[in-house]
Amino acid sequence: MIFELLGVPPQALFGQLLLGLINGAFYALLSLGLAVIFGLMNVINFTHGAQYMMGAFASWMLLQYAGIPYWGALVLAPIIIGATGVIIERLMISRLYHLDHLYGLLLTFGLALIIEGLFRQQYGSSGLPYANPIPGGTNLGFMFLPWYRGWVVVFSLVVCLATWFMIEKTKLGSYLRAATERPDLVQAFGINVPRMITLTYGFGVALAALAGVLAAPIYSVNPIMGANLIIVVFAVVVIGGMGSIMGAIITGFALGIIEGLTKVFYPEASNTVIFVIMAIVLMIRPQGLFGTPK
Amino acid sequence: MSGTKNKDMIVFWALMAIGLVAPLVVYPVFLMKVLCFALFALAFNLLVGYVGLLSFGHAMFFGFAAYISGYTVKVMGWNPELGILAGTACAAVMGLVTGLLAIRRQGIYFAMVTLALSQMVFFFCVQAKFTGGEDGIQAIPRRPLFGVIDTTSDVSFYYVVLAIFAIGFLIIYRTIHSPFGQVMKAIRENEARAISLGYAVDAFKLIAFVLSASLAGLAGALKSLVFQLASLTDVTWQMSGEVVLMTLVGGMGTVFGPILGAGIIIAMQDKLASFGEWVLVIQGVIFVITVLLFRRGIVGEFIAFLNRFNPPVAHDAPAGAEARPAE
Numbered sequence: 001m002i003f004e005l006l007g008v009p010p011q012a013l014f015g016q017l018l019l020g021l022i023n024g025a026f027y028a029l030l031s032l033g034l035a036v037i038f039g040l041m042n043v044i045n046f047t048h049g050a051q052y053m054m055g056a057f058a059s060w061m062l063l064q065y066a067g068i069p070y071w072g073a074l075v076l077a078p079i080i081i082g083a084t085g086v087i088i089e090r091l092m093i094s095r096l097y098h099l100d101h102l103y104g105l106l107l108t109f110g111l112a113l114i115i116e117g118l119f120r121q122q123y124g125s126s127g128l129p130y131a132n133p134i135p136g137g138t139n140l141g142f143m144f145l146p147w148y149r150g151w152v153v154v155f156s157l158v159v160c161l162a163t164w165f166m167i168e169k170t171k172l173g174s175y176l177r178a179a180t181e182r183p184d185l186v187q188a189f190g191i192n193v194p195r196m197i198t199l200t201y202g203f204g205v206a207l208a209a210l211a212g213v214l215a216a217p218i219y220s221v222n223p224i225m226g227a228n229l230i231i232v233v234f235a236v237v238v239i240g241g242m243g244s245i246m247g248a249i250i251t252g253f254a255l256g257i258i259e260g261l262t263k264v265f266y267p268e269a270s271n272t273v274i275f276v277i278m279a280i281v282l283m284i285r286p287q288g289l290f291g292t293p294k
Numbered sequence: 295m296s297g298t299k300n301k302d303m304i305v306f307w308a309l310m311a312i313g314l315v316a317p318l319v320v321y322p323v324f325l326m327k328v329l330c331f332a333l334f335a336l337a338f339n340l341l342v343g344y345v346g347l348l349s350f351g352h353a354m355f356f357g358f359a360a361y362i363s364g365y366t367v368k369v370m371g372w373n374p375e376l377g378i379l380a381g382t383a384c385a386a387v388m389g390l391v392t393g394l395l396a397i398r399r400q401g402i403y404f405a406m407v408t409l410a411l412s413q414m415v416f417f418f419c420v421q422a423k424f425t426g427g428e429d430g431i432q433a434i435p436r437r438p439l440f441g442v443i444d445t446t447s448d449v450s451f452y453y454v455v456l457a458i459f460a461i462g463f464l465i466i467y468r469t470i471h472s473p474f475g476q477v478m479k480a481i482r483e484n485e486a487r488a489i490s491l492g493y494a495v496d497a498f499k500l501i502a503f504v505l506s507a508s509l510a511g512l513a514g515a516l517k518s519l520v521f522q523l524a525s526l527t528d529v530t531w532q533m534s535g536e537v538v539l540m541t542l543v544g545g546m547g548t549v550f551g552p553i554l555g556a557g558i559i560i561a562m563q564d565k566l567a568s569f570g571e572w573v574l575v576i577q578g579v580i581f582v583i584t585v586l587l588f589r590r591g592i593v594g595e596f597i598a599f600l601n602r603f604n605p606p607v608a609h610d611a612p613a614g615a616e617a618r619p620a621e
Binding site for chain 1: 348396399406407413535571572574575579580581582
């Protein structure tokens, strides 16, 4: 058997691969949101990690205080957190469009500090449990597949592809892409670009919150769950380049799998492998794998 | 031009004079902390304020140099001056390597790349043996500087730190006002034009990056000897964020802004230390308020206020961040 040659038990290998796929799904959902926001607004949303965390907390709170189960939270939490995103965009980020993009980064960084600080103050940093909505699983022969993990991979893939379809193949998406290129011309054709920008930001934030809801039963709900993740997602974005929606999806899943494999074969490097890949990509193809050179 | 320079020097010597008598009224360890972070912020400002490159990973130079100087002084038994030198040199080499990678991207990507690289250094420090993991390197001894100057008493060590700070400040000040500094500012204002004028823009950026990294390392090395501690806190992304905040509050691209910003933020942390996570929240609020309401920072707004009554000659305009056009 090939597994004996590699010296790794198949259960461990496939288990880590699955975990890698799940992380990849989160990378893909988050970098997708970042790419959509960046494309239209030229703002790197540093609050993205905090909004992912808020999504997880929203589903926990909905269950705790309103008795709304996971499936309700899957719909409600992204809408609620997306709405807070709309408010943030209208009140603050929209004031910075005429300035250097770096101010958008600094503002959203400050917002992330505020949100994470408030949640840590309220809930500590030890994490809250969230019950698995679909317990159990099936034995595939070479590995055990927990239902919930399978669901996360399939569902996030569907969401990613639906987003891709919406942006690349529908009329709404064509407005969006046109406004990315020439907002002034699109505005001149009678389309309300500022409102489109606001809703796009809300949509990107909702994607982050959705990832948070999906993550809640796997990782515990924790105020610092987004902070470290967002830096990895930044590296993913640098590797993929933000020019392409499909690029963000592919890069996200691929890097998750690579990270999972690293955990099996060289665990010491599993935290840093994505950053190393980023350094290599910067040397060979600085614009990113799917980016276009300026 | 020389008029501004003279004014700057007057302010600098006035600050030095205050620095000389300050330990009489303020706790010297607090002052040393402010000086270390002021130097760190000045080094950071050299890059963001004068070349227009926002690094979100400067903690890697600060924190790693702290580890190196702590390790060489405690474990290898080196004298403090050699330990500081080793930390600074190490930060310079790191600056060269990371700079070569980071300057391949501009603007927002530059910030993300530096942040990711510093996170890589953070994970390296978590796993490496010599850093002591969660404990860090503790009880770093304070040996006599050059074998003669006593550093065990806080007051005498304070004057050593003040002298090193002054040297660091003058290096940065000299750099900004040199022909090299003029090219840096030209890159900040219009990179394409600087390239078309025949300047090797990437080489200038890299040199500025290495210089900034080295001075950030110097600040970190000093800090580890002051607190006799090098720990993971100094390499976290939160630390990178703090130096951004200090510089932003004081005024990006101003000569003295980072010093004021460091003083304000350190004093605030000191006062609010018992409030736990609220420090994070308040720092976030300061970030948001500064970005929305006074982007030029305290010193920057002050200079703009003075210039309203006494408009400067065009080429002598303060390097207000708002002068930068949105791309």
